[in-house]
Each structure stands twice: as C-alpha cells, then as structure tokens.
Amino acid sequence: MLELKGISKTFFPNTVNERRALKDVSLSLPEGDFVTVIGSNGAGKSTLLNIIAGSLPIDSGGGSVVIAGKDVTKLPDYRRASLISRVFQDPQAGTSPHLTIEQNMSLALTRGQHRGLGPGIGKARRDYFRKELTVLGLGLEDRLRTRVGMLSGGQRQALSLLMAAFTHPKILLLDEHTAALDPQRAELVTTLTEKVVGEQGLTALMVTHNMSQALRVGNRLVMMHEGQIILDLDEEQKRYTSVADLMDQFAQVKGQLSDRTLLT
Amino acid sequence: MISAVEQGLIFALLALGVFLTYRILNVPDLTVDGSFTTGGGTAAIMIFNGLDPYLATVCGFVAGCLAGAVTGLLHTKLKIDALLASILTMIGLYSINLRIMWGPNISLNLRPDPDNPGTSLKITHVFTGLQDAGLLYSWQMVGILSVVVAVAVAALVWFLSTNFGLAIQATGDNPGMALANGVSTDWTKMVTLMLSNGLVGLAGALYVQFNGAADIQMGIGMILVGLASVIVGNAILGTRFMVLATLGTVVGSLLYRLIIFWALTWEFQFGDFTFTTSPGDMKLISAVLVVLALVISHVVSKRGLSLSPWRDRKPPEPDSAPEGVAQEVANA
Numbered sequence: 001m002l003e004l005k006g007i008s009k010t011f012f013p014n015t016v017n018e019r020r021a022l023k024d025v026s027l028s029l030p031e032g033d034f035v036t037v038i039g040s041n042g043a044g045k046s047t048l049l050n051i052i053a054g055s056l057p058i059d060s061g062g063g064s065v066v067i068a069g070k071d072v073t074k075l076p077d078y079r080r081a082s083l084i085s086r087v088f089q090d091p092q093a094g095t096s097p098h099l100t101i102e103q104n105m106s107l108a109l110t111r112g113q114h115r116g117l118g119p120g121i122g123k124a125r126r127d128y129f130r131k132e133l134t135v136l137g138l139g140l141e142d143r144l145r146t147r148v149g150m151l152s153g154g155q156r157q158a159l160s161l162l163m164a165a166f167t168h169p170k171i172l173l174l175d176e177h178t179a180a181l182d183p184q185r186a187e188l189v190t191t192l193t194e195k196v197v198g199e200q201g202l203t204a205l206m207v208t209h210n211m212s213q214a215l216r217v218g219n220r221l222v223m224m225h226e227g228q229i230i231l232d233l234d235e236e237q238k239r240y241t242s243v244a245d246l247m248d249q250f251a252q253v254k255g256q257l258s259d260r261t262l263l264t
Numbered sequence: 265m266i267s268a269v270e271q272g273l274i275f276a277l278l279a280l281g282v283f284l285t286y287r288i289l290n291v292p293d294l295t296v297d298g299s300f301t302t303g304g305g306t307a308a309i310m311i312f313n314g315l316d317p318y319l320a321t322v323c324g325f326v327a328g329c330l331a332g333a334v335t336g337l338l339h340t341k342l343k344i345d346a347l348l349a350s351i352l353t354m355i356g357l358y359s360i361n362l363r364i365m366w367g368p369n370i371s372l373n374l375r376p377d378p379d380n381p382g383t384s385l386k387i388t389h390v391f392t393g394l395q396d397a398g399l400l401y402s403w404q405m406v407g408i409l410s411v412v413v414a415v416a417v418a419a420l421v422w423f424l425s426t427n428f429g430l431a432i433q434a435t436g437d438n439p440g441m442a443l444a445n446g447v448s449t450d451w452t453k454m455v456t457l458m459l460s461n462g463l464v465g466l467a468g469a470l471y472v473q474f475n476g477a478a479d480i481q482m483g484i485g486m487i488l489v490g491l492a493s494v495i496v497g498n499a500i501l502g503t504r505f506m507v508l509a510t511l512g513t514v515v516g517s518l519l520y521r522l523i524i525f526w527a528l529t530w531e532f533q534f535g536d537f538t539f540t541t542s543p544g545d546m547k548l549i550s551a552v553l554v555v556l557a558l559v560i561s562h563v564v565s566k567r568g569l570s571l572s573p574w575r576d577r578k579p580p581e582p583d584s585a586p587e588g589v590a591q592e593v594a595n596a
Contacts, residue, residue, distance in 0.1 A: 053444070081446030094444070096437040098503075099430065107430055112446035115427040 001203040002029040002052070002171055003066035008059040009047055009227075021047040023227040029171075029205070034197050036214035037207045038246070039224035045207045048224070049173050052205070054080040068170040082112025085164035087157070087177040094160030097149030101140060101159065104148050105129045108163035132166050133159075136192065154185030158192055165196040172197065174206040178213070190217060211243045225253050266401045268525035272518035273409035274470050275489055277416055279497070279517040280510060281328075281463035282490025287498070287509065288424070289456050290436040294350040294487050296464050298357025299331035301483035303465020305365040308478035312370050317389040321469045327364075328465015331357055332457040339457075340450035361480055368480040372473065389473040400474075412470075416463065417510045423459075424506055432456050464490075488550045492557055493517035499561040524549060 009022040022044045029035060037045050050056040052065060054077035064073045067083045085108075088094050095104050106120045106129075126144060133141035136158050140151075148156060157177060164172055174193065178186035194217060197204050208214050214221055221238050223231035223246070230253050233241060278300060285293035303324035310320035331353060338349035362368065374384040394400050394408075423429050434442040435452040442449050464486070472478040497516025503509040527549050532539040541549075 055443075078443045078446050078448050081444060086444050088440075088444075093438070093440055096434045096441050098437045099433055103430055103433070106427070107434055107442075107445050107447075110427050110446075115431050115447070117423070117426045117428060120425055120427050120430040 001031040001033070001068055002027070002205075003064070004028070004048075004052070005066075006063040007048075007051060007065070008061075008063060009044075009051060009056065010059050013059075021227055022051070025227070025229060027222070027229060029203055031203055032201045033220055034202070034204045034218035035206070035220045035222055036218045037205060037222045037224060038209070038211060038214045040250075042226070043224040044227040045224055046175060047227075049086075049175050049205065049207060052171065053077055053084055053086055053173055080112075083170040084173060085111065085167065085169040085171075086173045087160045087164050087175065089176040089179050091153040091156040091160065091180055094163070095148045095156055098147060100145045100147055101133070101151075102126060102129050102144040104159065105132070105163055105166075108167060111167055111169075132162060135195075136162060154181050154188065157181060157185070157189050161189060161192055161196065165200060165202060168200055168202070170203065172202045172204040174204060176207050176209060179209060193217070211246050215241060215243065215246070223249065225250075265525065266403070266406065268521040269406055269518060270401065270409055270474065271471075272521035273406065273413050273514075274467055274474060275493070275521065276413045276467075276514040276517040277470070278464045278467035278486060279490045279493035279513045280416055280420060281460040281467070282487065283494050283510065283513045284420070284456055284460040284463070286491060286494055287503070288433055288436050289453060289460075291346040291453075292350075292487070292491070293332075293335065293457065293460060294347065295331055295335045295353045295357070295457070295461055296487040296490055297483045297485070298354040298361065299328045299461040299464045299483075300468040300471075300486045301361045301478075301480060302331045302357055302364065302468070303328040304468030304472040304478050304482060305361050305370070305480075306465070307469035308370040308372060308472045309365055311372055311387060311389050311473070312375055314375070314385075314387075317392075317473065321390060321466065321473075324469025325462045325466040328468070329458040329462035331465065332459070332461030333454065335461070336454035336457040340453055346453075358480070361483075365478060365480065370472075370478045372476050372478070390470075391473050413514055417507075417514060420510055421506050428452075428455075485547050485550060488547075488554055489517075489520065492520050492550060492554045495554065495557040495561055496520065499557060499564065520550075520553065523553060 004025060004027040007022055007025045008020070011017075011019045011021055021042075025044070025048065037048070039045050047056065051058055052067075054072065054075055058065070058073065064071055066072070067080070070083070072080050072083065086094070096107070099107070102121050102125070106125060109125065129144060130141045133144075138155055138158060140155065140159065148159065151159065157180075161177065177193075178189050181189060190213060193206070196202070204218070206218060208217075215238060219235040219238070221231070221233040221241075222229055231249060278296070282293070282296060285291050306327040307317075307320040307324035310323060311317050334356075335346075335350045335353040338344045338352060339346045342349075344352070372387050372389055375387050377383045377385045391400060391405075394402070394405055399405055424433060431442065431447040432452045432455070434445070435447060435449045435456075439449050442452070468483070471482070493516035494513050495516070496519055497512035497514065498509060500515060501508045501512030503512075524546060528541050528543065528546070530541045
C-alpha cells in the first residue's frame with residue numbers, strides 16, 4: 001500500500017547548519033499494516049511522516065513515494081489528500097476552530113475531491129455525521145452545530161481522528177497524536193485509534209514517544225535513529241519484546257554509533 | 265440623513281468585500297483603496313463614453329476582481345506577504361487608475377456630442393431615472409439599494425455554505441488543516457481576493473453614479489471604512505452565524521455613515537473662536553472610529569461579554585470528562 005524507496009532529506013543543504021534528517025530510508029507497508037514508529041528526538045520520525053504526506057519535498061536524486069500503486073513523489077500535500085489522512089500532535093491543528101463540528105466533518109468528507117457549489121451540509125450528510133460521531137461516545141452527535149473551538153483538547157483530537165479515518169484513506173498518518181493529552185484522554189484516543197484502524201483495516205503509521213504504547217498497539221514496530229530505520233519488528237517479534245529490550249537496543253545502537261564516530 | 269443611509273448601503277457592498285478578506289481569509293487587504301477607484305473609474309469612463317450603464321457597472325465589478333487577482337498572484341505565486349502584496353497592488357493601481365480614467369476626474373453630467381461638435385449630451389447612468397424624478401435622496405432609492413445589498417448578502421451567505429465556501433473558510437481559519445484536507449489554499453485565496461475586490465469595485469461603480477463624478481483620490485481610506493463597518497457590525501450582531509456576521513457588516517456600514525453624518529454637525533465654542541468639523545476631518549474621524557471599535561470589541565470579548573444575543577455559549581463544563589470518556593476507558 002505504501003512504498004518508500006531511497007528517501008533522503010537534508011535541511012539547509014550547503015550551509016553550516018546542514019542537517020541530514022533522513023538517510024536513504026526505504027519502507028514498505030502491505031495493506032492493513034499498522035506500524036508504530038519510535039525513536040529519540042531528531043531521529044527523523046516526523047520528517048518521514050511529513051514526506052509521506054507531501055508537506056516536505058524529498059532530496060532530488062532518486063527516491064520515490066508510492067501510495068496504492070500511484071507515484072506521488074512530486075505531488076504537493078493537498079493533491080495527495082485523497083490518499084492520505086493525518087492526525088497531528090496538536091489537537092488545534094487537525095480541525096478548524098471557527099467552523100462547526102458538521103462543517104469540519106464536511107470538509108473531511110470531501111477530502112481530495114473537487115469542491116464545487118453544492119451545499120456543504122445537507123440532511124443526508126448531517127445524518128451520516130451523527131451516526132459516525134456516536135462511535136466516539138462523547139455525546140458530540142448532539143452538538144453538530146457547536147464550533148469546534150469550544151471543544152476540549154481530547155474531544156478535538158477524537159474528532160480529528162474520526163475525520164481522518166471515516167473517509168477510508170489509503171494511508172492514515174498519526175503524528176504523536178496522543179502526546180498533548182492527559183493520560184485519561186490519551187488512553188481514550190488510543191483505544192479509538194485501535195478501534196477505527198482495526199474495524200476498517202486501515203494501513204497506518206503512528207509515531208509515538210511512548211514505548212509501551214508502541215509495543216501494545218499495531219502489528220509492527222519500527223525504530224529510527226539519526227535518519228535511519230535501525231529496527232523493524234513484526235507482530236511475532238513484537239509480542240516477545242519488552243520496553244526494557246527496546247531500551248537496551250537503543251543504548252546499544254547509540255553506543256555503536258559513538259564508537260564509530262570515535263574511530264573515524 | 266437619507267443620503268447617509270444611501271451611502272451606507274452602497275458602502276455596505278465594499279464592507280462585505282472587506283469582510284471576506286479580513287474576517288474569512290484573516291488578511292487585511294489594502295488593495296481596496298485602489299480597487300474601489302478601479303471599479304468606479306472603469307464604470308465612469310465607460311458611462312462617459314456613452315456605453316450602457318448597467319454593463320459599465322458589471323465591468324466595475326470585473327475590474328475590481330482583476331485588481332484582487334493581482335494581489336492574489338503576488339501573494340500565492342510570488343510568495344509575497346499578503347499585506348505587503350496588497351500594498352504593492354494598491355500603489356500600482358494609482359497609476360493604472362489614472363490611465364483608465366484618462367485623467368484625475370470624470371464628471372458624469374454632460375459629455376461632448378461626437379456628432380455635433382460644440383454641443384453636449386446628457387449622460388445617463390443607472391440612477392438617472394430617479395435623479396430626474398427628484399428621487400435620488402428618497403426612501404424609494406433606499407429601497408432599491410436595500411434590495412441590491414440583500415441580494416449580495418444572500419449570495420455571500422449561500423456561497424460560503426457550499427463545499428467550496430467551507431474550503432475558503434477553513435483556509436482562513438486553519439490553513440494547515442485545509443491543506444491536509446486537500447484544499448488548494450492558493451486557489452481559495454485567489455478566488456476570495458477576487459470576489460472581495462469585485463464587490464469593492466461594484467461599490468465604486470455605484471458610488472460614482474450616485475455621486476455624479478469619479479475622482480482619482482476617492483479610494484483613499486476606503487479600507488478603513490470597510491474595517492470600521494466590519495468591526496462595529498460584528499461587535500453588535502456577533503459572528504456566531506454567517507447571516508448575522510454579514511448582516512452585521514451592513515449594519516456597521518450604515519452606522520458608520522450615520523456617525524460621520526452626525527460628527528460633521530459638531531460645533532465647539534472656545535471663547536470667541538468657533539470650531540466646526542469639515543469634510544476634511546472625515547479621515548481622522550474614521551481612524552478614531554476604528555480604534556474605538558477595536559478597543560471596545562476587544563474589551564467586550566475579554567470579559568466574556570458580548571453585545572450580541574446570539575453567541576457561543578460555553579458548554580457547562582467543557583473540560584470535565586463526559587460520561588462517554590469514562591465508559592470508553594472502562595471498556596478498553
């Protein structure tokens with residue numbers, strides 16, 4: 001479903017601040033894969049997501065992003081939106097605060113389609129939104145005309161998740177989408193994530209800083225370090241891995257790299 | 265007094281244009297100062313040369329759209345900051361407007377008769393009929409202008425409720441979200457800037473015919489007129505519903521004209537010296553009005569108050585966990 005080949009990304013090329021965020025990364029996700037991505041700050045997790053979404057262009061010279069058989073390497077983010085949906089870390093980022101819940105959902109429903117002069121909200125759409133919102137169990141189905149800015153962070157993030165998933169995107173990108181929430185809300189949003197991804201069999205990529213969450217959720221785990229994928233665990237391996245194992249692995253890689261740095 | 269109401273209605277079209285950029289797109293678009301004259305000048309020169317006044321009025325709208333398109337292209341394609349792009353267009357338009365008008369002013373009263381040199385023809389424009397009947401300053405005229413403004417409000421409210429209109433609203437409200445949902449924000453900004461300046465151009469076209477003359481200076485300060493109307497109007501009726509926000513803009517425009525009308529009657533006595541306000545003081549009064557409107561609406565919203573009876577009501581306890589959350593977590 002998602003094919004990344006030889007992706008490199010350099011920020012501020014040819015300056016003293018040059019930073020190689022991704023070094024020749026390749027990753028392949030078959031349909032229905034739910035991959036969690038972990039790694040320290042600056043490992044390139046968010047850059048990877050931004051490149052898949054099209055918010056950042058990749059370095060020239062090879063490398064391709066193929067989604068559902070379609071080469072989207074050169075398409076800007078808004079033209080990839082029919083294939084990809086995204087939930088951001090910041091609950092404010094995924095919704096439009098001055099628009100109502102139903103207006104936000106209408107925008108999500110028409111994601112990646114031509115938007116003409118048809119009515120944004122009709123009875124059929126409203127009924128559909130209400131039905132979808134009951135899944136969240138937050139009572140939002142009775143508040144369709146409330147402005148999203150009036151909702152709490154947890155409610156907004158749950159709504160963002162629903163908006164991202166209910167259009168059956170080819171790829172769902174989750175960028176630390178529970179990090180800004182209190183533990184209770186984070187738990188709710190994680191549960192909802194597993195529910196919507198599982199029910200719809202979505203192909204998803206979830207960045208997280210929470211290692212136990214990364215092990216518990218999804219069927220595959222990828223660890224990144226300094227712009228490279230250094231560990232790729234399948235469902236079976238993941239089951240027998242603990243947070244301590246991951247920490248060990250992490251320390252080991254770090255050690256190796258610093259040794260190598262010393263030798264060069 | 266009636267004249268003030270009529271002007272308020274004509275400038276309501278301009279205010280609706282400013283509403284589109286300032287409120288919906290979240291960009292103060294100074295193109296307005298130029299595009300008002302562009303629209304007015306285009307209509308005036310066409311009417312002066314004997315073309316159909318209705319066609320000329322439509323061309324005033326189109327000319328405004330083109331002015332907006334220039335700002336849009338500078339901003340979206342050349343990545344110039346929106347405010348700066350609009351200033352650049354506004355300055356450039358001054359020269360363009362002089363070219364369009366073939367001079368600094370046009371009087372829409374008489375024109376030389378091309379067939380009989382030495383004689384003049386009376387110019388007909390859209391308000392000529394009413395003017396000849398002595399109804400230029402009458403409630404009939406107010407009625408006609410009200411219909412025009414009502415149509416513009418209805419069209420705007422409908423437009424903003426369509427799929428494309430929602431995309432425009434999201435562009436101004438949260439551009440990142442709009443992009444992530446497949447909105448080409450460059451395109452929505454372009455269309456909004458064009459439509460906005462089209463309305464401003466239309467206001468200019470109607471104003472020159474109402475006024476009987478076009479002048480190269482007439483656009484100066486128009487952005488303030490628009491902003492004052494939007495800010496005052498939105499402070500009164502609120503922005504909870506699009507109908508109220510747009511109607512508020514019209515109300516703001518009417519109030520603005522009435523305040524100016526009233527301010528121009530002021531007279532102060534300092535001993536032997538009498539100070540009276542003159543039309544030249546209008547710009548200062550406008551600026552002070554905008555400052556007052558901004559300060560008042562800021563204070564009002566900071567206190568969680570609203571002058572509008574229709575407003576967002578805070579849900580009882582937005583941050584307390586609703587039952588659903590507890591249940592979901594328990595189920596997990």
